[in-house]
Amino acid sequence: MNDDFGAFVATSGPRLLRFAVLITGQRADAEDLLQEVLEQAYPRWHVVRQRQPEAYLRRAMTNRLVSRWRSPWNRRRVAGLPDATPQQDEMTRVDDRELLLEALRELPPRMRAVVVLRYWLGFSEAEAAAELDCSVGSVKSQASRGLHRLRTRLEAAGVSPLDLDLAEENHA
Numbered sequence: 001m002n003d004d005f006g007a008f009v010a011t012s013g014p015r016l017l018r019f020a021v022l023i024t025g026q027r028a029d030a031e032d033l034l035q036e037v038l039e040q041a042y043p044r045w046h047v048v049r050q051r052q053p054e055a056y057l058r059r060a061m062t063n064r065l066v067s068r069w070r071s072p073w074n075r076r077r078v079a080g081l082p083d084a085t086p087q088q089d090e091m092t093r094v095d096d097r098e099l100l101l102e103a104l105r106e107l108p109p110r111m112r113a114v115v116v117l118r119y120w121l122g123f124s125e126a127e128a129a130a131e132l133d134c135s136v137g138s139v140k141s142q143a144s145r146g147l148h149r150l151r152t153r154l155e156a157a158g159v160s161p162l163d164l165d166l167a168e169e170n171h172a
Contacts, residue, residue, distance in 0.1 A: 005045045009038065012054050020061055022116040025105030037061050059131055062113045103153040107146050114142040115150070 013034075020030035037060045041048050048056055104112055110132070117128040118139070125143075129136045 004049060005042060008049070008053060012057075016054065016057055016061070019058055019116065019121070022101075022104070022120060023062060023065055023109065023113050025101060025112075033061050033064060037064060055131055059133065062109070062132060065109045065113070099154065099157055099159055100150070103150050103157075106153065107149060111142045111146040111149075114139055115146040118143050119147075 017030060017034055020034045021027055024030045024033055034057075037057055040060070041053075041057060104115065107115065113132060114128055117123040117131055118125070123131065125136050125139045128143075129139045132139070
C-alpha cells in the first residue's frame with residue numbers, strides 16, 4: 001500500500017466516515033460507500049493527492065450515493081417512525097437526535113448532502129456549491145427545502161428543532 005495513501009486514510013478516514021454516515025443514514029452503508037470510493041481513488045492517488053483529497057472523496061461519495069439512489073434496484077423505503085413525546089432528560093435528547101437522523105435519511109441524497117455540508121459541517125454556500133459541483137442558488141434552494149422538510153417532520157413528532165444540539169463534535 002502506498003504509505004502516503006495509508007497516512008491519509010488514517011488521518012482523514014474518521015471524518016470521511018462521519019460524513020458518509022450522515023449522508024447514507026446507516027453506518028454499514030457508510031462503510032461500504034467509503035470503501036468503494038477509497039478503492040476507486042487508490043489507483044489514481046498520485047493525481048487525487050495533488051488536489052484537495054478530502055473534498056474530492058466527499059464529492060465522490062455524494063455522487064456515488066446520488067447514482068445509487070436514482071437506480072430503481074437500489075431504492076429503499078423509509079419505515080414509519082414512532083411517535084416521540086417531548087421530555088427534558090438526557091435519554092430524550094438521544095432519542096431526539098435519532099429522530100433527526102431518521103428524518104435526515106428521508107431527504108433525497110443531494111438535498112441531504114447539502115444540509116449536512118451546510119449545517120452539520122459548517123460549509124458556506126459557496127463551499128458547499130464547490131463541493132457538490134453545482135450553483136450557489138441550487139445549494140440555497142436545496143438547503144431551504146431540506147430544512148423545511150426536517151422542521152415539518154420534527155414538529156410533527158413533537159420535537160422542537162431548536163432543542164437539538166447539532167454540533168459536529170457530538171456525533172461519531
